[in-house]
Amino acid sequence: MDTSRSRCEREPENRVRLFFVENLSGNVLQMLGTVYKIEPFFFSSSLNWIPSRYQEDVDAEHGDHITVVLPFLRTMPNPMTAPTTPASGGQFFAQMVAKIGSATIDTQAPLVLRSNDRILLLDLLSFHMVRRKGGSTIISYHPTPEWKSTSARYLHSRVRFAGESVYWQSLFKRSSDPTLVLLCVLWYPLYAWDESLENLYVHICWLESRVLVTNDIHLTRELHIIRASLLHYASLLESFRKTVVFLRNTPNPAMRDHLDSNTSIGSADLLERECDTLVSEIERLDMFRRMQEMRLENVINLAFASVNFEDSRDMQRLSEAALRDSAAMKRISYLTMVFLPASFVSTAFGMNIVDLQDGSYGTLSHYFEVALPLTAVTIWIIMALHTSRGEEGNTFLQRLRWPIRSAQQAFRLAIRKRKKANTGVV
Template identity: 55%
Template sequence: MPSLRRVLDARGGKEPVRRPPPSHRHNGPSAPWPWINLHDEVDQVQLESPLPPIPPPCDHSTCDGCWKGYPQSRFPNWTPSQVRRSRIHRAITEYNKAVPSTIYHVDVNDSGFFTDSGKVVTTDETKDDLWNRLINEERPENIRVRALFIENMTGPVLQMLGARYNIEPFFFSSALGWIPSRYEEEVRPNQGDHITITLTFLRTMDHPEASSMHTFPSGSASSTMTSQYDFLSQQVIDTQAPLFLHSSDHFLILDLLAVHLIRSTDGNTIISYHSNDNDSTTSATYLHERIRFAGQSVYWQNIFQKSPDPTFVLLTFIWHAMYAWDESLELLYSHICYIETKVITTSDLELTRELHIIRAHHLHYSALLEDFRKAVDFVRATPNPAMDARPEEERMFSRNLLERECKNLLNEIHRLEMGRRMQDKRLKNVMNLVFSSVNIGDSKRMQQLTEAAVRDSAAMKQIAYLSMVFLPASFVAAIFGMNIKEIVPETHGSLSHYFETAMPLTFLTVWTVMAFQSKHLLGPDVTFWMRLFWPIALARQMLERRKGPAYRLDAPASEWDHKE
C-alpha cells in the first residue's frame, strides 16, 4: 500500500474539506482573555471568585479524578463559555463513542535508540484504566523521551492528558482550530518547561479517481472537467480550500502539526495531536512510523547519542513539515510549467481564472512559510531549562548543536521562500503572456472589422455616385409631375401657388434648424429664446466682435480700461 494512501486514507474521490480561517488572537496563554472577544461579557461568577487563580499542584492520588473537570479544574480562568468558544467543549462532549482512541508510543533511550513501545486502545468503558496507567506508570530509567501519537482523540483522553501533564488548554484549542501558535509555559529553572508548536503546512494529496474525473480535449489550454467533477469551474479564490492541480491529478491541501513537548528532569514527553479528519491530514500511525524511522538515520543517531536534549526529537517532527512543503512546491512548479506550455501554444482567456486562483494561494503560502520560520526561530531561541543542571561543556555542546540544526531548517525554509518567489514571478509572466495573446487576437479581429468597414464604405460611395447620376433626371421628373396649369392646362393650380406654399415652409424649416443648431455659433450659455431669434443675436455678436469690448455691456471692467 503506497505511503500516501496510508497517510490520507482518502474518501474515494471526494474533495478535501475546507479549513476555517484561524483566530490568531487566541493562539497562546500570553493573551490575558482566552477566547473572549471585545463584545463578549465577562463571567461575573469567576470574576468574584475568592479562590486563587492558580490551583495548587495535584498528585492525582486523592483528587478522585480531577481530569473530569479539565480544563476548569487546572485552569479556572477558562469559564464554560470560553471552553465552548474554543471548541474544547465540543471535543469533550460530542466525540464518536463508537470509535476507540489509540495512543501509539515511541521511546528514545539514553543511547538514542528509537523503539516501538506498543499502543494503548481505550474506550469509554476502559477510560478509568487509562487514567490509572497514566498516573501510576513508571518509566524505565534509561528512557529519555516518550512520544505519544494520539489517534481519534476522544473527550476523556483529551481531559486525562491535559490534567496529567498540566497542559495549557491553548494547545488543544489551537490544534482543534488550526491556529498557528508557539509558546513556552511552566518554566522551572534547572528542571524543565512546556513548549507548544502548532503550525499549518502544505502537503500533497493524490486523487484516487482523478484520472477518470476530467479530460483534456485537443486545442484546449485548460482542463475541461466533467459536469459531475468540474473542479476547475467550481474553484473560487479561497485560500483555506484545497488547490487542485489538474496537470498531475493532485490536491495541495493544508495539514496540521500540533506537538506539545514536556521537558523535565523527571522524564520528557512529546504529545502529538492528530485531527480526526483522517481523509486529508497526517495520521498518527504514519507519523509514528516516520519518527521511528528517523531514529535509523546515522546523522541523527550521532546527535541523539551525544546530546540528552529532547528538543532534537521535536526537530524531527518539524522536518516532516519541511518534506511536505518541499514536495508540494515542487509539484506546484511543475503545474506552472505545464500552464506555461499551454499559454504558448494557445491563448485561452479561461486560463486567467486558474492563474488568479493559484496566485492567491501563493500569497497565502507565503504567510504559512513565515509562520514556519517563526516556529523554528522559537525553538532555537527557547533553550531547555533542564539542561542548566548539566555540566557546562555538555550544555554548550548541545546548545551549539541545536543552533546548527535550527539553522539548517531555516536555510531550507529560506530556499522554499525563494522558490515560491520565483514561482510567483513566473505566474506574473504567464498572466502577462495570456493578456498579450488575447490582446493580439483582439487586434487581429479589430483589423478585420476595420477592413470590412472600409469595404462597406466603398460600396456606399458607389451607391451615392449612382444616386447623383439619377438625381437630375429625378428632379426633372418631379417638375413634370406637378399638377399646375403651365404643364397640365386642365388643372387649377399654378406655379405661383407652388412658390407661395413652398417658400414659407422652407423658411420655417431653415429657421427651426438654425434655432436648434445656433448653440454652436452663439455659445452653449445662450438661452433658448435668444436662439429662437438667432438672426438678431448673431448680428449683434458679429457687431460686438467688430467694434471690440468697448461696446459690450457684459465686458469685464478690465477690458474697458484696456480699450481706453
C-alpha cells in the same frame, strides 16, 4: 488509553516519549490535559488550525512546556482520478474540489493540479512537549480525520524511520536535549513543502505551454487562483520559520543548571546549528515560491497579451471589412447622385399641379432638356469635390476647373507625343 499508567511506566534510560493521539473524545482529552498540565488552548488551536508557539510553566529546576501548532502544505494523488476507498475520504475531496469552481477564491480548499493528477492541501502538525530533567514527553495531537491531515500512524512511522537514520542517531548520542527530537519531526513538513512546490512548479510550466498554444482566456482564472494560493503559502512559510526560530531561542531550562558547562554549551550549539540549517531550507523554499510567483505573473501577462493580440487582429479584420463596405457604399452614393437630377426632373414633371399643365404639356424632349444639364452639372461638382484634394492651395473654385485642366493635360500630352514622333524618339 490510560495516561497515568503510561506516565508511571517510563523506563529510566528513556529520555523522550512520543504519544501520537487521534480520534479522542472530550473526556479523554480532559484527562490527558490534566495529567500533563496542558492548556486548553492547545486543543482549541489545533481544532481551529490556528498557528501558535509558546512556552509555559517554566521551572529552572525541572523544565517547561512548549506548544507548537504548525499548518503546512502537502500533496496527494487526485481522488477524483485515482481509485479511493471510503476511509481515504475520496468522496469528501471530490466535493471540496467541486467548490473550487465557485465564484470565490478559497485558499483553504485543495488546489487541483490537472497536469500531474495531484492535489495540494493544507495539513497540520500539533505538538505539546513537556521538557523535564527526568525524561521528556512529546504529545502529537491529530484532531482531524486521516483524509484531511497526516494520521498518527503515518507520522509515527516517519519519526521511527528518522530515528533509525545514522545522522540523527549520532546527534542524539552527542546531545541529550529532547528538543532535538521535536526538531527532527519538523523535517517532515519541510519535505512535504518541497514536494508540493515541485509539483506546483511542474503545473505552472504546463499552464505556460497551454497559454502559448491555445490563447485561452479561461486559463487566467486558474492562474489567479494559483497566485492567491502562493500568497497564502508565504504566510505559512513565515509561520514555519518563526516556529524553528522559537525552538532555537527557547532553550531547555532543565539542561541549563543540571548539566556540566561543556555538555550544556555543546548541546546549545548543536541545537542552534540544526535550527539554522532548517531555517536556511525554509528560506530556500520561500525563494522557490517567489520564483514561481514571478513566473506565474509572467504567464498571466502573456495570457492577457495573447488575448489582446487576438482582439487586435479581430478588430483589424472588422475595420478592413467596414472600410470595404464604406467604399462600396461610396460607389453606390456616387451612382445615386448621377441619377438624382433625372429623378428630380421626372418627379417635378409628374406633379399634378396647374402651373405645369395649363396651356401645354411636358414632353420627353422637355425632360431630357432639363435632366441632362442637371446631370452634367452634378457630375461636374462630384468630380470637382474628389479631384486634386491632396494638393495644397486648391480651393473649391479651382477644383471646378477640372475639365479645363484635363483638356490642357491631354493637349500637352498630344504635343509631347508629336514632338517625339518628329524627332524619331520611340
